[in-house]
Amino acid sequence: MQLNKLHNKNYTEYHDGYQLVLPFNFEVLIPEDDSVRLLSHILEGLNYKELYQAYSSTGRKPAVEPKILFKVLTYAYMNNIYSSRNIEKACRRDINFMWLLGGNPTPDHSTIARFRKDYLVDAIDGLFYQMVIYLHQIGEVAFENLFIDGTKIEASANRYTFVWKKAVSKNESKMFTKIQGCLEKINETYHTNFSVNKDSLCRDLAGIVMYLEEKQKEENIEFVYGIGKRKTELQRYTEQIKEFSLRQAEYDKHNALFNGRNSYSKTDTDATFMHMKDDHMRNAQLKPAYNVQIGVEGEYITGMNIFQDRNDLNTLIPFLKEMEGRLKYRYKNIIADSGYESEENYLYLEKQRQACYIKPQTYEQWKKRSFKNDISKRENMDYNAEKDEYTCSNGKQLKPAGITNRMSATGYRSEITVYECEDCQGCLKREKCTKSKGNRRMQVSKKFIEKRQVSYENITSEKGILLRVNRSIQAEGAFGVLKNDYNFNRFLTRGKVSVKNEFMLLCFGYNFNKLHAKIQNERIGKPLHRLKTA
Structure with a gap:
């Protein structure tokens, strides 16, 4: 071999005696029961109208048909390939990807990334719920039992680019005090009566800057800069007010990005800092993340959404509304863990005529002997519904002393009844019952207790136990597969x-x-795992 041939970009000219051994038709190399065939068959039947509308009718024709590119992207996620560069590599080397492309040119990583980020935005929801409807049509999803769970997944943001609402509010308050002090000096010097309001601070400061600049023109004062230059009092006031104005604009930007949150990341402003179960420093450090909610039925994910909340409490209602709006179906039974328990959620499910299987937050505590022996707990007191009063362990009555309202983060107002003991003086059990100096007081939401009792009876029934076990297997199991098996x-x-x-x-x-595995293992038509019998 000549040495200069090694510099040739076309390696086929080396002619080392190899012959073509692969068949021209890749169809024969793909097994009949390969999951890629199932994927292609199902995705071929979906409606891609919204996806094609994302492309301009007058622009250049896409290099790869959008429907085919969507198949490629979906198959990549089936096989734990998420990077656009790795997907491009798979399209060049993997026979299954080549078969999906069907003779189309291999898309480069930028085409794949642009397709995923820009063109799928308005179409992905519709395509996903079309597949859920398909699962319903083949009898795998009945829209009967919805197992809901959530988890936190780390965002693609730098870990130490946090902005805290508490720190912003503190600095903003300090600056407002400095502004008022500066305005007192300006009013005293120029005999003005400037004042500022927190709601219109930027506008007020702009008016003051305008006055100071006009004052500069009137007195023909030239502002100086640099070392050794002595600034006039007017220049110092102007620079201070301009600095305050810039800082306030920055604070306003932060407050707009918080949008009800306590923090956000500078590199991904939609991400919220949350406590993760595991982290790189092993000390429960806060990291930028998203709260991912899924609904599972028959081991299939039938609904999902992304939230910025640090807990699951306020995600249930918007999650169910989104699912119902997309599917046009309403689930009969909603099964969730204690993180979703609230009076608002109970009443919403009752209004929607959906059976509630939410585990009470104190459910595990109720089983403990220490809880049953705690005389301070409301659950251990006798209640007289006719007189609406509780009786403590010492025989004293706690009667209604007033009603107050409590507002949740979502704006829901709950009615709280305040009960007060008639007389706690000289009670021998007082130390175990209350730490207050006066009579024992207790706040109770009657409506919440009523709905909690209904949910408790549901989850402790034979059907409720079966559904709770399946929620652990299906919903929590789905996250286990996605995080560990899919990495x-x-x-x-x-x-x-x-x-x-x-x-x-x-x-x-x-x-x-999941569908491929159930078909191959002959588990089609089995939506629930049965309880093991002794």
Whole structure:
């Protein structure tokens, strides 16, 4: 071989005596029961109208058909391939990906990333719920039992780029005090009566700057800069007010981005800092993350959404509304853990005529002997419904002393009845009952207790026990598979919309793998795992 041939970019000219051994038709190399065939068949039947509308009718024709590119992307997520560069590599080397492309040119990583970020935004929800409807049509999903769970997944943001609402509010308050002190000096010097309001601070400061600049022109004062230059009093006031104005504009930007949250990340402003179960420093450090909610039935993910809340309490209602709006179906039974328990959620499910299987937050405590022996607990007191009063362990009555209202983060107002003991003086059990100096007082939401009791009776019934066991297997099991088997512990994209697209593709892949496994294992038509009998 000549040495100069090694510099040739076309390696086929080396002619080392190899012959073509692969068949021209890759069809023969793909097994008949391969999951790629199932994926192609199901995705071929979906409606891609919204996806094609994302492309301009007058622009350049896409290099790869959008429907085919969506198949490729979904199959990549089925096989734990998430990076656009790795997907491009798979399209060049993997026979299954080549078969999906069907002779189309291999898309490069930028085409794949642009398709996932820009073109799928308005179409991914519709495509996902079309697949859920397909699962319903083949009898795998009955829209009967919805198992709900949530988890936190780390955002693609720097860990130490946090902005805290408490710190912003503190600094903003300090600056407002400094502004007032500066305005007192300005009013005293120029005999003005400037004042500022917190709600219109930027506008007020702009008016003051305008006055000071006009004053500069009137007195023909030239502002100086640099070392050794002595600034006039007017220049110092002007620079201070301008600095305050810039800082306030920055604080306003922060407050707008908080949007009800206590923190956000500078590198992904949609991400909220949350406590993670595991982290790189092993000390429960706060990290930027998203709260991912899923609904599972028959082991398939039938609904998902992304939230910025640090807990699950206020995600249930918007999650169910989104699912119902997309599917046009309403689930009969809602099964969730104690993190979703609230009076607002109970009443919403009752209004929707959906059976509630939410575990009370104190359910595990109720089983303990220490709780049953605690005389300070309301559950251990006798209640007389006719007189509306509780009787403590010492025989004293706690009677209604007033009614107050409590407002939740979502704006829901609950009515709280305040009960007060008639006389706690000289009670021998007082130390075990209350720490207050006066009579024992107790706040009770009657409506919440009533709805909690209904949910408690539901989960402790024979059907409720079966559903609770299946929630642990199906909903929590789905997250276990996605995080551990699929190794998906951190998003690759930034922004709530892009993150939702990314996780919905993962749900697509999960559902296809689950359907494929159930077909191969002959488990079709078995939505629930039965309880083990002794």
